[in-house]
Amino acid sequence: MANFKDWLKETFKALSPARVGEYIQESQVYRSIFRVGVPDSDRKRMLVMLGNVFLHLHPVKVRKSGIRMRYTWCMGGITFFLFLSLTFTGLLLMFYYRPTLEYAYVDIRDLREQVPLGIMREIHRWGAHAMVIAVWLHMYRVFMTGSYKPPREFNWNVGVILLVLTLLLSFTGYLLPWDQLAIWAITVGSNMARATPFAGHEGPGSALLKLGDIAFVNNQSDMRFALLGGRFVGEAALLRFYVLHCVGLPLVAGFLMAIHFWRIRRDGGISGPL
Amino acid sequence: MxxxxxxxxxxxxxxxxxxxxxxxxxxxxxxxxxxxxxxxxxxxxxxxxxxxxxxxxxxxxxxxxxxxxxxxxxxxxxxxxxxxxxxxxxxxxxxxxxxxxxxxxxEETADKVLTWPDLVYTELICMVVLTVVLIGWSMALQAPLEEPANPSSSPNPSKAPWYFLGLQEMLVYFDPWLAGVVFPGLIIVGLMAIPYIDTNPKGNGxxxxxxxxxxxxxxxxxxxxxxxxxxxxxxxxxxxxxxxxxxxxxxxxHKLEALVNVNLSEYIWVKGLGMGLPKNPIIREIFGFLVVLGYFLLIPPLLAKTWLKRFYQTLGPIRFHVMTFLLLAMTALPIKMVLRWLFNLKYIIGIPEYFFNI
Known part of the structure; x- marks a missing residue:
């Protein structure tokens, strides 16, 4: 009986969560994934930053003043996180959405009415609005702390392009629901391209670009036509915006983000007083 | 009330x-x-x-x-x-x-802390909070979906996406080629030029x-x-x-607002000189051209000698003239606003024949 009691005790001990955790951490599978193990010493805390592909975006050590919320406002990080959330929810939305005049609107309506737990479009839309605001505030913070000054001039420029790309991503996405709000917002926005100097058929100077009676810049060859793939916001515009929104612009933005983050490190980390 | x-x-x-x-x-x-x-x-x-x-x-x-x-x-x-x-x-x-x-x-610059845990945990908490906020917001508020697109009936007002409404508001004062193309372009160029124009070494970080x-x-x-x-x-x-x-x-x-805006050329030729408008648009708008050219060509050298003398000395001619051009382009908007509010001025240069209105 005593033996059984001891055996029970031993078994119970061996199966306690702490011990199970240890078994797992000592297993070959776990060690193959997480080389360092639980970062419980400073040495391991450094190694984990070096060994993990996601964490190695960061340096091992950072200035205390540089990571204060009251200094960074966390806006760059929030922007990046929102970009990731938008990529994820956008991917899910692509399962349900077909960019044609026939299906675009009904697919969006079905997302709301038929798809279980259908808040992906909400997360995507509100996340997109939030990202625009977060990018503005990030730029605001970088300006107010003078962080664009040497040696970070180039990274500020990359940031400005990323800001423009964020607006373009949001703009191209605005058309996709294909409702009255979408089509008319894009019509108002893209009408501006008609007035591009020299390159829009209602822009100054375009009337000069003609040979005899043949005008080079008309409503079928101007900037707006290039943007919409047609003379009005129609099927071609929908497809064009869809491809730009889902593939073209995110690729460019991702590429530039890699440069942006890399340059933060190369230019001496988060800015601070010298 | x-x-x-x-x-x-x-x-x-x-x-x-x-x-x-x-x-x-x-x-x-x-x-x-x-x-x-x-x-x-x-x-x-x-x-x-x-x-x-x-x-x-x-x-x-x-x-x-x-x-x-x-x-x-x-x-x-x-x-x-x-x-x-x-x-x-x-x-x-x-x-x-x-x-x-x-x-x-x-006070804390010299202090270096380990990224794990100091920064990584802040980021994690930030991500969790943001996720909760986004999901809560999305459950509380449904994304808008209006009637299916109908190219033949435009809603009134037709508005651009909200982040471009500053540009749409500019359309009140400037034509599309300026408000929708040139000024947005200058905003981007101007933002990118900031680090190269601002040579003040202080206030970095x-x-x-x-x-x-x-x-x-x-x-x-x-x-x-x-x-x-x-x-x-x-x-x-x-x-x-x-x-x-x-x-x-x-x-x-049905709210009506009277459109009583008048071009600069009418102010000068008709009201000032008591003549009719000349036929040739270049002659008709000659005063407008003078005003705009003077604004962009005469004011910078004037500023270099007077109010912004210290900038001209520290920045050198190229930086100074890029800066003043961008500044003058920016202040063109409030100037046009004030002229509209005070004098109902429509265009400084108005050549609708060639879509060239300023």
Whole structure:
């Protein structure tokens, strides 16, 4: 009986969560994934930053003043996180959405009415609005702390392009629901391209670009036509915006983000007083 | 009722923009009076109070609670908050500099901490909070979906996506080729030029106002007044036919606003000289051309000799002329606004035959 009691005790001990955790951490599978193990010493805390592909975006050590919320406002990080959330929810939305005049609107309506737990479009839309605001505030913070000054001039420029790309991503996405709000917002926005100097058929100077009676810049060859793939916001515009929104612009933005983050490190980390 | 009419009246663009610009400039002149914890508390209490009482008004509620406008209400609070926050930090640092003490940031610059856990955990918490906020927001508020697209019936007002409403608001004062193409292009170019124009080595990596008064004033005027305020104006206060509507006013499609705008050429040829307009558009608009060319070509050298002499000396001719061109392009908007409000001026140069209107 005593033996059984001891055996029970031993078994119970061996199966306690702490011990199970240890078994797992000592297993070959776990060690193959997480080389360092639980970062419980400073040495391991450094190694984990070096060994993990996601964490190695960061340096091992950072200035205390540089990571204060009251200094960074966390806006760059929030922007990046929102970009990731938008990529994820956008991917899910692509399962349900077909960019044609026939299906675009009904697919969006079905997302709301038929798809279980259908808040992906909400997360995507509100996340997109939030990202625009977060990018503005990030730029605001970088300006107010003078962080664009040497040696970070180039990274500020990359940031400005990323800001423009964020607006373009949001703009191209605005058309996709294909409702009255979408089509008319894009019509108002893209009408501006008609007035591009020299390159829009209602822009100054375009009337000069003609040979005899043949005008080079008309409503079928101007900037707006290039943007919409047609003379009005129609099927071609929908497809064009869809491809730009889902593939073209995110690729460019991702590429530039890699440069942006890399340059933060190369230019001496988060800015601070010298 | 009287209060509502009063607020409807003072939110008219000419008053709102002027008052905001004056408030901004005065507050930057006396930052230690305006950007304190106490003043912040008072302003934000007033803003929340205003919003809380105003949503009782049905017309106000209709516009503010429109699903797509909710983030802009958020921005209406976030941007002033961060403005106040940044300038309060700046005031604190400026005081420290004056007293010869190290900056707030400097006290911890030498301190290096391990990224794991100090930064990684902050990021994790931030991500969790943001996820919760996003999901909560998405469950509470449905994304808008209107009638299916119908190319033959345009809604009134037709508005661009909200972040471009500053540009759409500019259309009141400038033609599309300027408001929709040239100015957005110049905004991007101007932002990218900032680090190369601003050669002031001070204020790198900490909040300060006194060491960078000129840069900060210029940027805040552009960002807060000419961008954020115009976005808000375009979102909440522009209704059918892009007419102005006060926050408690019903968006009546039939509201008429008399168009009495007059071109500069008519002012001079018809009213000034008492002649008819010349046939040749170049001669007709000759005064407009002179004004615009003078604005961009004569003012920079004049500034280099007088008001901005110190900039000309420190920046050198190229930087100085790029800077003054961008500055003059930026101030062209408030100048045109004031001319419109005071004199009903439509175009300085008006050649609609060639779509060349300024």
């Amino acid at each position: 009287f209060i509502k009419d009063f607020i409807n009246a003072i939110t008219a663009p000419y008053f709102l923009i002027t008052a905001a610009a004056i408030l901004l400039l005065v507050s930057l002149k006396y930052p230690d009076k305006f950007y304190t914890s106490k003043s912040g508390a008072i302003v934000f209490a007033c803003m929340f109070g205003f919003l809380g009482i105003s949503v009782l008004d049905p017309n106000f509620r209709l516009i503010v609670t429109k699903a797509d406008n909710v983030p802009i209400v958020g921005m209406l609070f976030l941007v002033p908050f961060f403005t106040w926050f940044a300038l309060r930090e700046a005031v604190r640092n400026d005081k420290r500099i004056a007293e010869g003490k190290p900056l707030v940031e400097q 900490y909040f300060t106002l006194r060491e960078r008064r000129w840069e900060i004033t210029t940027f805040l005027f552009g960002f807060l007044i000419l961008w954020i305020l115009l976005v808000i104006l375009g979102t909440f206060l522009r209704g059918p036919n892009w007419n102005f509507f006060g926050p408690y006013e019903f968006w009546d499609i």
